[in-house]
Amino acid sequence: MLVRTRRRLAETEAATHDEMVAARAEIDRVNVLLRSDPQILVAWAAATDKPEIIGDTTLVASTGAPHRVLAFGTWLEPDEARVMERLVEALRGRGEGFATPVTALNGRPIEAAGHVIGGRAILRLKDVSGVRREFTDLLSRFQKQKDEAEALRGLFEALPFPIWVRDEAGKLVLVNSAYARAVDSR
Helix, strand or coil: CHHHHHHHHHHHHHHHHHHHHHHHHHHHHHHHHHHHCCEEEEEEECCCCCCEEEECHHHCCCCCCHHHHHCHHHCECHHHHHHHHHHHHHHHHHCCCEEEEEEECCCCEEEEEEEEECCEEEEEEEECCHHHHHHHHHHHHHHHHHHHHHHHHHHHHHCCCCCEEECCCCCEEEECHHHHHHCCCC
16 A cells, blocks of 8 residues: 555646646747837736836836836826826726726837736736837827827817818818808708
């Protein structure tokens, strides 16, 4: 009985050793993948307010101090910092995910994404380069133009005199309410 127990113990020990080696190899692979791109991962466990910060914090904070990553106002414009704070609060409080491009004060485009994975709120800040950087720049320019167009539409609608715009074919494409009143139309 002792011989059989020793043999089973040796087999169990060998299997456990193999599992430990495989787990360490998996951890090494995951670490390599996490560090292959310039990015920062911030994870909050469900029961704690203390975040775990992994990655190259010099991506957004010049000093490399990990806690400065969550001080959005130190590396983002004030409007973007407020938006990020609201998004992270919604992520941690209600589990609402998000993905948004932001631009650091140093001009570096960053992709910010928040997800809930395995009971943890995860914020990923990733350096955007190449085609993704061009896409982010285009998206940023589009948003600025959209905001400007919205402001112009508001001004356009507030003017008391008729204004209209026609396309190349001569068809009306935009009118203000003063124009509609002038021609007795909706």
